Amino acid sequence: MPAYYLEALTVTLGLLLLLAEAFVSSKSKAWVGVAAAIGLVFILAFTPFAIGPDASPGSGWAKWTLWNFYQFDPLSRFYKVFALVTTILVVLLAIDYRKILARYTDHPGSENGTGEFYALPVLACSGMMWLASAKDLAGAFVALELVTVTFYILVAFMRRNVGSLEAGVKYLILGALSTGFLVYGIAWVYGSTGTMDLDLIAGMLEDGRSASIPLTGLLFGIALVMVGLGFKIGAVPMQVWIPDVYQGAPTPTTAFLSVGSKASGFILMIHFLEPFLSSELTRGPVLKLIGVLSIATLLFGNLAAIPQTNFKRLLGYSSIAHAGFLLLALASGAPGTDNGLGSAQVVSVYLATYLLMTLGVFFILAQVRIQRDGESITDFNGLGQTNPTLALALTVLLAALAGVPLTAGFIGKFLVFQLAVNAGLWAAIGVAFIAAAAGFYYYLNVVRAMWWVQPGQKAHVTLPLISKACVAVLTIATLVFGIWPQPILALLK
Amino acid sequence: MLALIVFLPVVAFIAILLGAPARLTAIAAAAVNLVLGTYAAFTWKCGCWDFSIPVLAKPAMNLAFGFPDGMSAVMVLLTVIVTLAAVLSGKAPEGREKLYFGSSLLISAGALGAFAATDLFFFYAFHELALIPTFLMIGMLGRGDRKEVAWKITIYLGLGSIVLLAGLVWLANLTGTFNMGQMVKAAGTIDPAAQKGIAALLIVGFGTLVSLFPFHSWAAPAYASAPAPVAMLHAGVLKKFGLYGLLRLAVPLVPEGMNAWLTPLLVLLLGNILWCGFVTISQKRLDGMLGNSSVMHMGYIFLAIAALVAFPENPLAKPAAVLLMFAHGVSIALLFGLTDRIERSTGSIDLQDLGGLAKSAPTLAFLFGIAAMASIGLPGLANFSGEVLVFLSAFKGYDPTKGLGPVQIACILSIWGVVISAVYMLRAYRNIFQGPAVKSTESAADLSLADRIPALLLILALFAVGLYPNLLLNLLK
Numbered sequence: 001m002p003a004y005y006l007e008a009l010t011v012t013l014g015l016l017l018l019l020a021e022a023f024v025s026s027k028s029k030a031w032v033g034v035a036a037a038i039g040l041v042f043i044l045a046f047t048p049f050a051i052g053p054d055a056s057p058g059s060g061w062a063k064w065t066l067w068n069f070y071q072f073d074p075l076s077r078f079y080k081v082f083a084l085v086t087t088i089l090v091v092l093l094a095i096d097y098r099k100i101l102a103r104y105t106d107h108p109g110s111e112n113g114t115g116e117f118y119a120l121p122v123l124a125c126s127g128m129m130w131l132a133s134a135k136d137l138a139g140a141f142v143a144l145e146l147v148t149v150t151f152y153i154l155v156a157f158m159r160r161n162v163g164s165l166e167a168g169v170k171y172l173i174l175g176a177l178s179t180g181f182l183v184y185g186i187a188w189v190y191g192s193t194g195t196m197d198l199d200l201i202a203g204m205l206e207d208g209r210s211a212s213i214p215l216t217g218l219l220f221g222i223a224l225v226m227v228g229l230g231f232k233i234g235a236v237p238m239q240v241w242i243p244d245v246y247q248g249a250p251t252p253t254t255a256f257l258s259v260g261s262k263a264s265g266f267i268l269m270i271h272f273l274e275p276f277l278s279s280e281l282t283r284g285p286v287l288k289l290i291g292v293l294s295i296a297t298l299l300f301g302n303l304a305a306i307p308q309t310n311f312k313r314l315l316g317y318s319s320i321a322h323a324g325f326l327l328l329a330l331a332s333g334a335p336g337t338d339n340g341l342g343s344a345q346v347v348s349v350y351l352a353t354y355l356l357m358t359l360g361v362f363f364i365l366a367q368v369r370i371q372r373d374g375e376s377i378t379d380f381n382g383l384g385q386t387n388p389t390l391a392l393a394l395t396v397l398l399a400a401l402a403g404v405p406l407t408a409g410f411i412g413k414f415l416v417f418q419l420a421v422n423a424g425l426w427a428a429i430g431v432a433f434i435a436a437a438a439g440f441y442y443y444l445n446v447v448r449a450m451w452w453v454q455p456g457q458k459a460h461v462t463l464p465l466i467s468k469a470c471v472a473v474l475t476i477a478t479l480v481f482g483i484w485p486q487p488i489l490a491l492l493k
Numbered sequence: 494m495l496a497l498i499v500f501l502p503v504v505a506f507i508a509i510l511l512g513a514p515a516r517l518t519a520i521a522a523a524a525v526n527l528v529l530g531t532y533a534a535f536t537w538k539c540g541c542w543d544f545s546i547p548v549l550a551k552p553a554m555n556l557a558f559g560f561p562d563g564m565s566a567v568m569v570l571l572t573v574i575v576t577l578a579a580v581l582s583g584k585a586p587e588g589r590e591k592l593y594f595g596s597s598l599l600i601s602a603g604a605l606g607a608f609a610a611t612d613l614f615f616f617y618a619f620h621e622l623a624l625i626p627t628f629l630m631i632g633m634l635g636r637g638d639r640k641e642v643a644w645k646i647t648i649y650l651g652l653g654s655i656v657l658l659a660g661l662v663w664l665a666n667l668t669g670t671f672n673m674g675q676m677v678k679a680a681g682t683i684d685p686a687a688q689k690g691i692a693a694l695l696i697v698g699f700g701t702l703v704s705l706f707p708f709h710s711w712a713a714p715a716y717a718s719a720p721a722p723v724a725m726l727h728a729g730v731l732k733k734f735g736l737y738g739l740l741r742l743a744v745p746l747v748p749e750g751m752n753a754w755l756t757p758l759l760v761l762l763l764g765n766i767l768w769c770g771f772v773t774i775s776q777k778r779l780d781g782m783l784g785n786s787s788v789m790h791m792g793y794i795f796l797a798i799a800a801l802v803a804f805p806e807n808p809l810a811k812p813a814a815v816l817l818m819f820a821h822g823v824s825i826a827l828l829f830g831l832t833d834r835i836e837r838s839t840g841s842i843d844l845q846d847l848g849g850l851a852k853s854a855p856t857l858a859f860l861f862g863i864a865a866m867a868s869i870g871l872p873g874l875a876n877f878s879g880e881v882l883v884f885l886s887a888f889k890g891y892d893p894t895k896g897l898g899p900v901q902i903a904c905i906l907s908i909w910g911v912v913i914s915a916v917y918m919l920r921a922y923r924n925i926f927q928g929p930a931v932k933s934t935e936s937a938a939d940l941s942l943a944d945r946i947p948a949l950l951l952i953l954a955l956f957a958v959g960l961y962p963n964l965l966l967n968l969l970k
Contacts, residue, residue: 384633388592389510399625405618414614418552421666433659440651444628448647452632452640483556484548 002061003050003072003133006043006080007126013039014122021115029111033095033118037088040122044084047077068197069139070130078348078491079132079267082355086260087125089359089470091118094252096467097366101250104158117157121256124150128264137186137196140268144182144232147264148175154253155245167248174231174241182228188221202275210281219285222276226289229272232265234323236296246316251369254312255362258319263351266326270344277333291331295431298324302438311365312375314442315358318401321435326350328432329416332423345492346419350412352488353400353481357409360397360474363467364390371461377446382455390463391450393475400478402443403436407482495558495609496544498529498569499619502576502602509595516585519594523577523601530573530605534968537566543611554671558609561674561741563969564815568608568730568737571819574954575729575826576601578947579722582830584837586634593634596626597722604730608737613671617654617661620702620734624650627719627727635718642718649711650702657698657738660691664746667691677745685749692750695743696758703735704788705795706764713772713784721833724780728787729826733818736794740814744801751802758799759903765792767906770913774920779832779842782921786868787825789910793817796900796907797883803900804890812969813886817879819965820958824867824876827951831861834944835925838937844921849930854939858926860948865918867955870911875958882962884908 013036021032052072053062094101098114105113127146134140152175156168186196192214193201204210230238246254273290276282301321308314329346336342341349365375372379384391400409413436420429463471481488505522509515533542537560545557560566576597585593603623610616628650632643665671667687668679683691697708704712712732716724743751751758769789776782794814801810834857836842839850851858867874887904891897897905940948958965 392510395625395629404625405614405621410618417662421662433655437652437655440655441648444647444651447629448632448640448644451629452643486548489549 001046001049001051003052003076003080004066004070006046006050007129009043009046010040010084010122010126010129013043014119014126017119017122018116021119024115026106026110026112029115029118030095030098032115033091033098036091036118036122037095040084040088040091040125044081044088047081047084050077050080069136070133071135072133074492075267075270075344075348076133079263080129081491082263082348082351083125083128083132083260086256086263086355086359087121087128090121090252090256090260092466092470093255093359093363093366094118094121096363096464097250097252097370099370101158104161104164113159117154117250117252120150120154121252124154124256124260128260131264132267134268135198135271137189137198137272140272141183141186144264144268145179147261148179148232151175151253151257151261154256155249157253158250163248164250165248167245170241171245171249178228178231178238181224181231185221185224185226185228188217188224190221192218192221198271198275202278205275205279205281210279213281215281219282222282222286223289225272226269226293229265229269230293233262233269233326234297234320235293235327236300236320239297239300239320239323242320243313243316246319247310247313247375251312251362251366254315255359258315258362259355259358262319262323263355266347266351269330270347273330274344278335283333287331287333290327291425291428294324294327294331295428297321297327298428298431298435302435302442305442306438308442309376309378311377311380311446314377314446315361315365318439318443319358321439322350322354324435325413325416325432328425328428329419331425331428332419334419334423341415341419341489343419345489346412346415348492349415349485349488352491353408353412353478356474356478356481357397357400360471360478361394361401363471363474364394364397364463367463367467368461372459377449378453379458380446380449381453381458382450383461384451386455386458386460387462390461390471393471394450395447396475396478398443398447400482402439405482406479408478408485409482411482411485494544495533495542495560496556498526498533498573499558499602499606499609501526501529502598502605506595506598506602509591509598515590515594516580519580519598520577522598523573523580526601526605527573527577530569533560534566534570537563537968545611548614552671554614555612556615557612557672558606559611560609561611564737564740564811565608566968567815567819567965568733569605571733571822572601572604572608572730574950575725575822578826578830578951579725579729581947581950582725582833582944583720583722584833589634593630593720593722596630597726599623599626600723600726600731604726604734607734611673613661613665613673613676616673616738617658620731621654623731624654627723627731630723631715631719634720637718639718642714646711646715649708653698653701653708656694656701660694660698661742663687663691663694664742668746673741676742680746680748683747688747688750689753690750692743692747692754695739695747696751696754699735699738699743700761701735703732703791703795704765705735705791706761706768706788709765709769709788712788713781716784716787716829717778717780721829724829725826728784728829729822732787732791733822736791736798736814736818739798740801740811744798748802748805755799755802756899758795758802759899762792762795762799763903763906765789765795766910767913770910770917774913774917776917777844779835779844779921779925782844782917783825783828783832786914786917787821789913790821790825790868792907792910793880793883794821796904797886799903800883800887800889800900803898807886807889809882809886809889812966813879813882815969816958816962816965817876817883820867820875820879820955823951823954824864824874827864827948827955828861828868830947830951831857831864834940835861838939839933841933844924847925847931847934848928849926850934850937851926852930853934853937856940856945860940860945860952861926862922863952863955865922867959869914869918873956873959875955875962878959878962880911
């Protein structure tokens with residue numbers, strides 16, 4: 001099966017859901033969500049059979065010009081699976097979150113306004129999947145915009161909630177600004193090299209034609225593209241939108257932003273940087289740029305997270321902090337080899353572990369928001385007494401986010417440190433240690449609230465069936481992959 | 494098949510989570526582990542306990558357990574003994590049995606994993622695994638201002654662990670492997686400048702975990718606040734991880750670096766023995782006194798490490814350190830266990846409030862007396878053989894023609910610690926058990942049979958090693 005069928009199926013699913021949504025009773029729009037999840041699981045089941053043109057050179061589709069824009073390698077497959085899994089979990093999260101969505105879209109009791117919330121993530125998912133395969137900057141830009149425009153709607157979805165609208169406006173304006181940077185950067189790269197195909201650029205940088213490339217212009221273009229992508233992944237100094245937007249957006253959107261959007265930013269960054277990192281001409285300055293971004297992001301994300309009192313906002317800063325670690329892996333510039341993990345693979349492993357932990361936390365946060373009507377750290381008070389199993393799961397997930405050993409979070413951080421040590425980035429490693437120590441503090445702050453503080457008058461929190469199953473699976477996966485990360489590594493081979 | 498011993502408490506923990514009766518499951522698991530662990534420790538030389546499954550291909554990392562030397566075997570033995578005593582003597586508050594016994598098992602599993610691990614990654618990871626239930630238990634079930642205390646120990650040990658991690662990563666990077674056996678083989682290849690840096694990180698990192706002066710201020714309040722099994726397991730077993738780490742990694746791998754820090758280390762350990770000793774004398778509560786005394790006694794073990802650093806061929810220093818680690822672990826666990834008894838039967842552990850308890854609770858008084866004598870270092874009990882060996886080891890390699898070296902001077906000063914121990918222990922004993930009975934002690938209940946079992950188990954270990962130290966010393970050869 002040609003790989004692009006996956007995107008085609010996903011887009012079709014999204015459009016069908018939008019159509020069907022009009023005919024579903026306004027009492028139970030959740031069925032749209034269930035259909036979306038089932039459809040995506042179905043597409044996920046096809047991913048092992050997707051192949052690129054090299055696997056079947058004789059067939060007619062392999063000769064399409066499409067393959068000038070589209071590539072398929074293990075990394076692409078990994079990020080397609082990643083996008084699908086994220087979207088499935090986000091849709092499931094949205095089903096359990098529909099009470100709040102309904103309250104701020106239509107009148108409570110009617111789910112009239114919530115149906116699109118299940119269809120739009122599917123469309124964003126197709127954009128993320130395309131991004132995983134993009135090898136032409138124009139195609140990548142279109143896919144990225146599909147994701148971003150969908151998010152403009154998703155962030156401002158609760159139209160009767162001021163916070164959501166404010167977040168929507170901020171995301172729209174800053175998103176448009178970053179798009180401007182990105183396009184301007186692409187133009188400079190195109191102007192310097194004469195092509196937008198990343199393979200062709202790689203070829204040019206390797207052979208004699210590199211002498212004719214105006215290096216300053218090219219580096220300027222790269223820097224601008226990095227600014228645009230830095231917005232997607234939440235790197236300093238393009239992180240200013242994150243805390244406000246994360247706090248204001250509906251929780252499923254926040255989860256999707258912090259996992260899906262970040263991952264698609266990273267895969268595009270990996271593919272975009274590949275030709276420039278393999279050429280001696282540009283490697284030095286590019287690595288230096290990423291290194292500086294990484295140090296700034298680590299410092300800002302972790303130190304600014306310390307005084308936070310709103311848990312959702314804290315997760316925003318945590319998302320910045322993790323972007324710092326991911327950038328550190330990229331800054332090491334290690335090429336992947338047959339038996340070793342390169343920067344791209346380490347970023348992928350880290351993101352996979354990040355997916356498990358972050359989405360698990362968001363599932364719990366969403367229910368605390370619904371049942372205790374608040375998102376502050378104090379709203380987690382006494383959870384260890386009222387629902388110890390839930391508190392235990394959240395403790396494991398937060399410990400994993402902090403990077404406690406024997407959880408998946410440690411494996412990710414460990415691999416990043418390993419790369420950085422091999423690359424000799426001592427300044428960044430020092431900063432990363434401070435960052436990890438700060439992480440300990442602010443994540444365990446929530447653990448402290450859960451176990452050491454009395455619940456007082458706070459309501460009892462119980463998870464509905466879907467959330468309970470998802471949290472259980474994600475928590476157990478966090479522990480299992482902490483000791484046995486082989487399955488994730490196998491996916492990258 | 495050492496993995497069996499490490500994971501048995503974890504399996505029991507899961508069983509408790511799923512609804513098995515908490516206390517019974519914990520006791521059964523600890524008892525089985527005592528038998529298995531003792532057998533394993535005394536047969537460690539057969540090499541048949543090794544266990545390894547690969548986790549990562551590159552960098553090569555294995556979930557591997559084994560006995561690289563007798564020190565591991567002794568520490569495993571200590572852990573299984575104290576674990577059984579801890580779960581036997583613990584009494585969970587109503588409705589919190591799952592948490593109480595489950596956490597105790599997890600701490601035990603973490604300690605066993607750390608002492609048995611032969612892979613650097615899991616060596617570190619299992620210790621962290623044990624810390625988290627420690628923090629939670631103090632924060633939730635502790636006494637006094639438990640929240641502040643728990644937060645303090647979390648921050649202190651969290652930061653200590655990170656400093657330690659930095660040192661370990663540096664070490665692994667230079668030796669190029671996580672296999673601790675292979676690391677030691679690559680020992681000679683580390684250049685002196687790096688050695689100095691690594692040694693500093695390891696001394697501060699491991700030192701914070703063992704409450705080395707001046708990184709010790711978390712320890713006494715934490716033990717005073719912790720529920721009895723946590724105090725027993727942490728002070729008795731888990732804290733030894735730092736000393737074990739220094740002996741296992743720092744001394745063989747960065748000898749020159751350690752030597753460069755010898756004088757500061759000696760000053761700090763004298764801080765432990767003398768400074769914390771005087772602090773201990775001034776304590777008004779029994780739990781605070783025991784917490785500080787446990788900080789103080791760490792100084793002796795650091796002295797043995799310093800003797801080994803100063804004179805690497807020292808044949809006595811390492812056995813002395815291991816013997817004293819074992820003896821201190823058993824005796825402090827016994828003291829914390831009995832303190833909990835005193836508090837439960839009289840409702841107070843304030844030294845001023847108590848008196849004459851020996852009349853109403855003679856067995857308790859007798860057993861506590863033995864524990865106190867052990868802690869002071871009376872001959873016949875394990876601590877004596879440990880401390881004597883430590884002091885002797887400090888004079889190994891001593892050349893009378895050159896005068897006293899820094900280690901010998903530190904040793905002479907630290908012997909005063911024995912006097913300090915006698916002062917605070919005997920005074921506490923007199924205040925609690927002798928003199929006229931007061932209201933709270935008049936009708937205090939004595940130890941029941943079920944309460945005596947854990948105490949007798951620990952006392953048996955103290956006497957066995959005290960009268961026949963070769964029991965452990967043979968394992969270390």
